[in-house]
Amino acid sequence: MLSKEDERLLALLRTNARSSVSDLARLLDLSRSTVQTRIARLEQTGVIRGYVLDYGDSYTKSLVSAHVSIKVKQKLTVKTNNELKQIAQIAELYAISGEYDLIAVVQAQSTEQLSHLLDQIGDLDGVERTNSSVILETKFKR
Numbered sequence: 001m002l003s004k005e006d007e008r009l010l011a012l013l014r015t016n017a018r019s020s021v022s023d024l025a026r027l028l029d030l031s032r033s034t035v036q037t038r039i040a041r042l043e044q045t046g047v048i049r050g051y052v053l054d055y056g057d058s059y060t061k062s063l064v065s066a067h068v069s070i071k072v073k074q075k076l077t078v079k080t081n082n083e084l085k086q087i088a089q090i091a092e093l094y095a096i097s098g099e100y101d102l103i104a105v106v107q108a109q110s111t112e113q114l115s116h117l118l119d120q121i122g123d124l125d126g127v128e129r130t131n132s133s134v135i136l137e138t139k140f141k142r
Contacts, residue, residue, distance in 0.1 A: 076126030
């Protein structure tokens with residue numbers, strides 16, 4: 001179980017993972033060593049797996065993003081997942097329930113690149129069919 005202080009610490013790190021321990025300690029009204037110990041414990045227990053790069057709005061606004069639903073041949077699921085993992089423009093891949101088996105979040109530099117990317121996904125051996133929806137606008141993201 002996480003304490004309320006741990007939850008507050010995680011919320012601050014979610015907002016800015018590069019915050020200094022001193023800044024976090026001041027915001028949480030805790031000692032610097034307490035915050036360092038909490039972060040180390042959260043990392044050791046797997047609550048914090050790592051720190052990621054969060055692209056700025058000026059960059060992400062230039063990208064064309066889409067959700068791609070993917071129907072996979074059952075016997076080729078593992079092979080297809082591994083091939084999809086190798087495509088750098090796929091930011092996220094989820095197993096889902098329903099008519100399709102997977103949903104990928106893809107990001108491309110242009111609609112032309114997105115078109116080629118969709119062709120590349122569709123051409124994989126294990127892919128039966130795809131359905132894509134271009135993301136027009138992000139209302140919010142946490």
